[in-house]
Amino acid sequence: MQRYGVMIVLNTLPRHQAAGKLAACNHKHKQGNAGHKVNKKQPFFDGTAVFCRFSMHGATSFVSLYYTTKWRGHKEGKEGFMEKSRFRIRFFVCAVCLCICLPPGCSRGEAQSEKEDIPVIYIGITGNSGMYQNLERVNTELEKQFMKKLGVRVRLVNTGLDSADNYYKNRRLGVDILGMYYSAFCSGVQKNLLLDIKDYLDTAPALQAVLDEKAAPQDLGCSGVYGVPKPISDLHSNGAILNRACVEKYGFDVSCVRQAEDLEPFFEVIRSSEPDMVPWALEKSRNAVLERQPIADLLDGCLSGIMYEDNQPAVCNIYETKAYEEQVKLAKRWQERGYLAGDILTCIENGKNMVLAGEAFAAECVVKPDETQYDESIYGDKMIIVPFENRPVLDTEDDWIYVWGISVDTAYPKEAVEALNLLYCDPEILNIVLYGVEGTDYVVGEDGRFHYPAQDVAAEKGYTNTAKWKFNTLKAGVWEGMSLDLQEDFARFADSAVYSSAYGFWLDEKELTVDLAKLRQIVNEYTPWLETGLCDTDSYLEEFRQKLKEAGSERLVEEVQRQLDDWKMSEKE
Known part of the structure; x- marks a missing residue:
């Protein structure tokens, strides 16, 4: 088979699994029952199923071969034994079929797919979307573009919801490029799970520009x-989406x-007139x-912060x-x-x-040019976005809230x-990544x-990336109803932002003498109840x-203030 460039991989299964596989192969109309009725203690046959995978011209196919050492029918003595030679006969027949399928005059070098020698890079992507049923055609187009631009194959891997922080799941899926929240990024660095890309940045000017x-x-x-933070900082204000x-x-x-x-006056009408909403x-x-309306720049991820309304740090x-x-009193009143x-x-x-489903009248939303304009373009017939009069805020963590990195296990770092x-x-x-x-x-x-190409095509029917905020949406195309100068809109939005007086400061937690983990545990215990109004606010807050x-x-x-003061002094030097 070598002369035809065919690669064969044999995989064996245990007896009871082989029985089920053969039953499924030979009786497809009974696949629902295949295998699970096999008595593992007294199987009706002893044997092994062999599954052959061959790769030819970039295509991979599977052929099932099997042999039995002996068959146990209802009357074992009458049924007798089946010779192992049957395996060799069937293997030979399949091999002949494979050879017939090969094009005439095909040499080993010609049959070996060129794709086998081309690096394949996998990008982990999260979100609930139309990805599962539509990702393959998106990947086909993505491969074409990357082959043209870099000479490599690149494919998206849908890692599911909330799996961006799960490095080991990405590792099992063979992900090379993975995104993660900052806390997971720190953990990945400490555990030596991420690649140091410093020596490769000469050929990555866009990444270097973000780092600078x-x-x-x-x-x-x-x-x-x-790692490199996502291209657009998490700069935003907040508002409400209302059922149109x-x-x-x-x-x-x-x-x-x-x-x-x-x-609140609208809520009163909805509560009395729409009991199911x-x-x-x-x-x-x-x-x-009110999650998207921060009152302070939280410097320790726990409780120490600088109020945005204060000019002094x-x-x-x-x-x-x-x-x-x-x-918290507003949450209690609404509750x-x-x-x-x-x-x-x-x-x-x-x-x-x-x-959008008519189950709620209103909900809080992020307000920023790219996301707001996109939602109004796609869902404007069903909802109205009302921005609150809060200026956008920006702190150091907003720059690094989400980070892209390379797995240390990648075979193709460059x-x-x-x-x-x-x-x-x-x-x-x-x-392609954002819109298909x-x-x-x-x-x-x-x-x-x-x-959309037709009136009956909606966002939920085609490819839908629900994690657009992790990518550089300002470099992508715009939809009907959106500004053609989205980058200028975002620049004006950024100019209106309130910058934390501690912008650029990073707390060194190793220098703290307080048990920060214990304090965070207390915060996590109390805040869900306070911030949703599900407690006696006065006594619980006290x-x-x-x-x-x-x-x-x-x-x-006090310790956070001391580190901040030292940083301020160093900035002046």
């Missing part, structure tokens, strides 16, 4: 480059909405009632502030008035989906870095904007604050 723009973490304890049908039905004047509290849904499962315990108290769902802590559906570089800057690559295949998932109009003090919150604030 954003202050690198100082608490990793290493000098290498193990209800707004029009009841004649709500949304122009009067400035803050979340201004929605939740007035306000959480943006995501287990979020706060004075660190405080944010849970001791009046602003936090007002937020008491029936504006929130009864299963608010266990509901797994996100707020936008509930509003190619993986170059592929990631294109993922940051190439419009054609980004359009042109002509199938979208078409480009005369004005250059995207739209108890919460006391628990933090007993665990060392005041000393923690």
Whole structure:
């Protein structure tokens, strides 16, 4: 078989599994029962199934071969034994068939697929979407583009929901390029799971530009480059998405909405007139009632922060502030008035989906040019986005909230870095990853904007990437109703932002003498109940604050303030 360039791989199965496989192969109409009725203690035959995989011209096929050492029928004595030679006969027949299938005059070098020698880079991508049924055709188009631009094959791997932090799942799936939240990134660096890409950045100018723009973490304890933050910082404000049908039905004047509290008159109408509709849904499962309206730059990921409204970098315990108290009291008021769902802590559906489905009237949403314009373009017939009058805020963590890195196990480090570089800057690559295949998932109009190819094609029917915020959407195409100068819109939005007075500062947790893990445990224990109104706010908040003090919150604030002061002094030098 070697002369024809055929690769054969034999895999054997245990007896009872072989029985099921053979039953399934020979009696496809009984596949539902195949194998599970086999008596493992007294099998009706002793033998082994052999499955042959052969690769030819880039195609992989499977042939099932089997042999039996003896057959146990109902009357073993009468049935006798079957000779092993039957295996050799069947193997020979299959081999002849394979040879017949080969094109005439095919040499070993010609039959060996060129793809076998081309690096394949896998990119892990998360999100609930139409990816599962449509990812293959998207990957086909993606491979074409990467082959043309880099000479490598690149494919997306849908790693499922909430698996971006699960490095080992990505490893099992063979992912080379993986995205992760900052905490998982730090863990990956400490465990030596991520590749140091410093020596490959000469051929990755887009990655280097992002690294030059954003202050690198100082608490990793290493000098290498193990990841690159997502291209667009997590700069945003907040607002509400409203069910358009209800707004029009009841004649709500949304122009009067400035803050979340201004929605309360609408909630009263919905609560009394639409008993099956939740007035306000959480943006995501287990979020706060107002998750996207931060009051401070949280420097330690726990409780020490700088209030955005303060010009001086004075660190405080944010849970001791009046602003936090007002937020939890609003949550309590909405809970008491029936504006929130009864299963608010266990509901797994996100707020936008509930509003679109008519299950909720309103939900909190992120407000930023790219995401807001896209949602209005795609879902504008079903919802209305009302921004609150809050300026966008930016702190150091917003730059590094999500990081892309390369697995230390990759077989092609240089190619993986170059592929990631294109993922940051190439419009054609980004359009495929974000929106799918042109002509199938979208078409480009005369004005250059995207739209669906037919009236009956909706976002949920085609390829849908629900994790667009992790990519450089400003470099990709725009949809009908969106601004053709999205980058300029975002620049103006960024200019209006409130920058934390500690922007660029990284806390060194190793220098802290307080048990930060214990304090975080207390925060995680109390805040879900306070921030959804599911407790006696006054007594629970007082108890919460006391628990933090007993665990060392005041000393923690002092130590964070000391590090911040030292950083400020070093910046002046």
